[in-house]
Amino acid sequence: EAQVTQNPRYLITVTGKKLTVTCSQNMNHEYMSWYRQDPGLGLRQIYYSMNVEVTDKGDVPEGYKVSRKEKRNFPLILESPSPNQTSLYFCASSLASSGRYGYTFGSGTRLTVV
Amino acid sequence: DQQVKQNSPSLSVQEGRISILNCDYTNSMFDYFLWYKKYPAEGPTFLISISSIKDKNEDGRFTVFLNKSAKHLSLHIVPSQPGDSAVYFCAASGSIDAGKSTFGDGTTLTVKP
Numbered sequence: 267e268a269q270v271t272q273n274p275r276y277l278i279t280v281t282g283k284k285l286t287v288t289c290s291q292n293m294n295h296e297y298m299s300w301y302r303q304d305p306g307l308g309l310r311q312i313y314y315s316m317n318v319e320v321t322d323k324g325d326v327p328e329g330y331k332v333s334r335k336e337k338r339n340f341p342l343i344l345e346s347p348s349p350n351q352t353s354l355y356f357c358a359s360s361l362a363s364s365g366r367y368g369y370t371f372g373s374g375t376r377l378t379v380v
Numbered sequence: 381d382q383q384v385k386q387n388s389p390s391l392s393v394q395e396g397r398i399s400i401l402n403c404d405y406t407n408s409m410f411d412y413f414l415w416y417k418k419y420p421a422e423g424p425t426f427l428i429s430i431s432s433i434k435d436k437n438e439d440g441r442f443t444v445f446l447n448k449s450a451k452h453l454s455l456h457i458v459p460s461q462p463g464d465s466a467v468y469f470c471a472a473s474g475s476i477d478a479g480k481s482t483f484g485d486g487t488t489l490t491v492k493p
Contacts, residue, residue, distance in 0.1 A: 270423075299479060299481070306485065308486050309483040310483070311480065311482070314479035315479065316478070322477075322479065324480065356423050356424070363473070364478060364479055365412025365472075366431075368416075368426030369424075369426065370426065371423030371425070374421075
């Protein structure tokens with residue numbers, strides 16, 4: 267089944283403890299992206315990647331890191347999480363241009379930082 | 381500065397009638413406009429898109445209209461069904477920065493039986 271898989275689905279952590287949310291797609295898509303969703307703020311793009319080793323900042327990149335060493339994987343790294351990063355996170359991938367083809371989203375990771 | 385705006389947080393419609401969801405944008409460099417649908421506890425699902433060179437795109441019960449001069453697009457669902465009840469997000473993307481896709485805040489559609 268074609269899908270975007272992100273893990274874990276739920277995560278509670280403490281302030282300052284580094285964490286990684288994994289994302290993998292099996293559709294051989296070129297583009298991948300991370301979004302966060304907060305109440306009343308819609309989906310805001312954190313980072314995106316157009317290909318292996320090519321990444322760029324979205325609208326809210328502060329406090330996050332990403333890497334794209336392989337085409338299928340695009341992990342999201344929080345080096346020192348803070349409570350304001352408590353949110354619902356979505357990973358997504360697209361065949362090519364996200365406007366022309368649309369993003370396929372994962373099921374989400376709900377992160378709570380205490 | 382919010383570049384994509386959905387001014388109606390919610391919309392309620394009777395089953396069988398038309399649902400019209402609206403979206404405004406400010407960036408004239410956007411080349412593609414998309415609609416996504418999101419059910420609770422799931423990720424958004426791509427629904428339909430339109431290129432900036434067109435003014436209408438249709439897919440079954442879903443039609444998207446684009447008015448470039450007004451920087452406005454709308455999604456029409458006809459006829460509306462209870463299963464259409466979800467949050468609908470409008471999104472916009474350019475050709476140059478093709479990985480960047482900006483979303484609106486979403487409109488919650490409720491279709492009553």
